[in-house]
Amino acid sequence: KWKGEGTTQNLESIVIGRCFNYIRIVNPAVGEKNCSQIWEAFKNAFINKDPCNILPKDYELFINLTFHTIPPNKSLFWENNQLLVNSFADRGRRYMSLGDTLFGFIGDFLNWCGQADSPGLDYESCPTTLECENNAVESFWRMASITYAQHSSGVIQVLLNGSAEGGAYPQPGFFADYEIPNLQKGKISQIFIWVVDDLEGPDLDSCGIRSVKTLETRLKTLGYDVTCTDNNKSVMFLLCLDNPDNSKCALASSAPAVQRGPISSD
Ligand code: ENP
Numbered sequence: 001k002w003k004g005e006g007t008t009q010n011l012e013s014i015v016i017g018r019c020f021n022y023i024r025i026v027n028p029a030v031g032e033k034n035c036s037q038i039w040e041a042f043k044n045a046f047i048n049k050d051p052c053n054i055l056p057k058d059y060e061l062f063i064n065l066t067f068h069t070i071p072p073n074k075s076l077f078w079e080n081n082q083l084l085v086n087s088f089a090d091r092g093r094r095y096m097s098l099g100d101t102l103f104g105f106i107g108d109f110l111n112w113c114g115q116a117d118s119p120g121l122d123y124e125s126c127p128t129t130l131e132c133e134n135n136a137v138e139s140f141w142r143m144a145s146i147t148y149a150q151h152s153s154g155v156i157q158v159l160l161n162g163s164a165e166g167g168a169y170p171q172p173g174f175f176a177d178y179e180i181p182n183l184q185k186g187k188i189s190q191i192f193i194w195v196v197d198d199l200e201g202p203d204l205d206s207c208g209i210r211s212v213k214t215l216e217t218r219l220k221t222l223g224y225d226v227t228c229t230d231n232n233k234s235v236m237f238l239l240c241l242d243n244p245d246n247s248k249c250a251l252a253s254s255a256p257a258v259q260r261g262p263i264s265s266d
Contacts (some may be wrong), residue, residue, distance in 0.1 A: 002051070002125035004135075005114045011121060015039050015106055021101050026091055030068035030102055038065045045136065051122065052132035056143035057180075063147050066103040070096055072154030077175050079168070079197070080161040088159070088238055095157060097147045104107040107140055145174045149182035156183070156191045157183070159235065160212065163201030167211030180218065190225045194232040199239050200244045206230050 008014065019035035027201040076095035078085045088097040097106035113126035113136045127135040135194035158175070160168035170177065197203050203210050207228035219226045231248075243246055 004128040059143040075152035080164040144180040149179040153187035162197040168205035169211040169215040193228040
């Protein structure tokens with residue numbers, strides 16, 4: 001009856017399995033967590049309730065049970081480039097995006113919703129955010145985003161897609177609406193914005209123009225030290241890995257080095 005995809009099959013096993021995978025293998029530094037209690041808290045946020053009446057605070061216990069600190073300088077916010085961010089962050093080894101925290105890791109790529117007056121999950125369909133914004137998945141990410149932003153510190157990275165149709169900095173959007181307002185000014189030293197175009201995509205947005213300018217102005221007005229860079233080199237190398245012959249992937253010419261001649265001894 002809803003327009004969105006139904007609950008992911010085997011949700012319980014996936015959530016509990018992801019939880020153990022995270023605390024034992026992906027990031028044991030977070031310490032001991034009770035994965036069955038975490039599943040109960042997750043489920044109780046939306047089970048037996050009207051699927052259009054789930055609020056971020058319904059996930060409060062889930063967040064308390066999964067919470068761990070986010071290492072300073074490792075936060076990576078993003079919009080419209082989830083797969084790129086997944087490989088760039090490298091499950092927390094390079095950066096720790098929300099999807100690399102235990103609370104984000106558990107929900108990533110999943111769908112879920114319950115039904116009023118029934119303890120069962122709805123595997124047929126779930127409400128989209130257009131149908132009702134207070135749905136189980138949307139409220140989960142709102143709560144997770146708020147928590148993630150509140151606990152981010154040091155140097156903050158923001159990776160935006162300069163080819164995105166709705167603008168690199170979409171409004172409304174999670175970053176605009178739930179993350180920026182929850183950053184803790186006193187804990188943040190610097191914000192780097194990286195705008196990267198798709199290799200084949202149009203160059204719609206860049207530092208200093210359109211939606212990115214709006215973002216830069218907003219953050220500066222809030223008092224942050226903001227630096228924006230187009231086509232960050234490390235991210236470009238990652239994109240070019242799958243597309244080495246793209247013209248944007250030509251390595252810098254070695255001619256100048258050759259012209260300099262042999263290395264002198266002085
Ligand atoms: P999209 O629409 O590009 O990608 C949505 C996909 O990313 C879904 O598979 C979703 O899991 C997963 N996901 C991972 N982290 C988030 C998230 N954090 N979030 C919503 N979905 C997330 O993503 P958005 O809507 O632009 O959100 C990007 C935001 O995530 C940025 O603000 C970034 O800073 C933040 P699922 O369970 O829906 O299948 C917050 C909202 O980390």
